[in-house]
Amino acid sequence: MTTATRTAVVRGLRQVGFAAWFRTPSQGDWPFHIHAAAISDTDLSPAAQHQVGDYYLGRNGLANRGPDDGPKVTIRSWEEYQRQ
Numbered sequence: 001m002t003t004a005t006r007t008a009v010v011r012g013l014r015q016v017g018f019a020a021w022f023r024t025p026s027q028g029d030w031p032f033h034i035h036a037a038a039i040s041d042t043d044l045s046p047a048a049q050h051q052v053g054d055y056y057l058g059r060n061g062l063a064n065r066g067p068d069d070g071p072k073v074t075i076r077s078w079e080e081y082q083r084q
Helices: 003-015 046-056 078-082
Strands: 018-023 033-038
Touching (some): 003 018
Antiparallel strands (some): 018 033
8 A cells, every 4th residue: 555545544534433543563563554443433442442532632542652643634423424
């Protein structure tokens, strides 16, 4: 995936109600991937709930609580997106 495609996918997920980030091997013991959690999902694990909270706080959702390095969008849930 090109950088532009990765950014577009993460932006699209964020626009429709996901806390989403592009993850790299330099951030942890995993391959390149997009990590996302539905903001209003009532079945999220406690860890995923904390990641969504970090997303609202402008953080990266990782243990280091670094700044969010993804595209900036208006944060909304899927339900809010559908009402637009």
